Amino acid sequence: MEEYRTVEKEASDFFIEKKSKFIGYAKPVSTPDEAADFINTIKAMHWDATHNVYAYVLRDNNFQRYSDDGEPSGTAGVPVLDVLLKENLVNVCVVATRYFGGTLLGAGGLVRAYSHTSKIAIEAANIVTMAECGIYRCDIDYSFYDRLVVLLNEVGANIEGSDFSDKVKVIFTVKEKYAKILAERLTDVSNGKYRIRRLGRKFDKIG
Known part of the structure; x- marks a missing residue:
């Protein structure tokens, strides 16, 4: 592969949805260990969060991992990952932190919220093409x-x-x-x- 798309830097952004706070973090990574270190850093920072969902994609062998971290299956980690795949991004990890605000969002609401969290995180981290x-x-x-x-x-x-x-x-x-x-x-x-x-x-x- 002579060129690939990734993010330029570590960055974050957040939004509020029905009193739940969603914080998206994105960082360029190149190995599973780098991704794990980033995920663990965010988890330690937000140890009191309701969920710390994550997804990452690596350029080597198109390696992919995600976690719903307690959210209903398919409503959190997969939407975060899907944003990365639709943007053709590799060597990037996104952690989506949620502080529950007391109102259930439903499956569709969760998918939309976590997708948006992933999107604003990678936008903040600036998508670039590497050659x-x-x-x-x-x-x-x-x-x-x-x-x-x-x-x-x-x-x-x-x-x-x-x-x-x-x-x-x-x-x-x-x-x-x-x-x-x-x-x-x-x-x-x-x-x-x-x-x-x-x-x-x-x-x-x-x-």
Whole structure:
């Protein structure tokens, strides 16, 4: 898989439905252990909640888990998971915490409430697309730095870091299909003075 959708950061949001408070938490995770740690952290934070429902999907083997945490079967964990699947999200965990307000919502009401909790959580965490990118380095003179930044922006590259010493050493990521285009443009603009050097690869946010 060259690209996948996930969330950018840990975040939360909440709403009230018939006096029940629903709090949605979302976080990027990449392993079952990371998901379990996040779930346990939220459970410890809301030890007095009526329910701490969760669902997560991992990119590796499309691994999925969910829990209704005491709510009627199929009314909580599955709706949370369904939102993740409909949004084509992976490597994300959502915990939906409920403080019961005294009014029963019914099966349909629970499904809608937990679906909405999942939705507002992932929206707060910001959905992003991750793509397999090459990690590159380019050493340039100070006078060429601004021009290089323009070239990197043109191909959607992300600057990871810059070291301003005797020369400027720029580390950046760019989708592999654009690396060749960047190399050619850099050669043309600098009259062959500068080159990019590949250091490795990683998944990075694009768009």
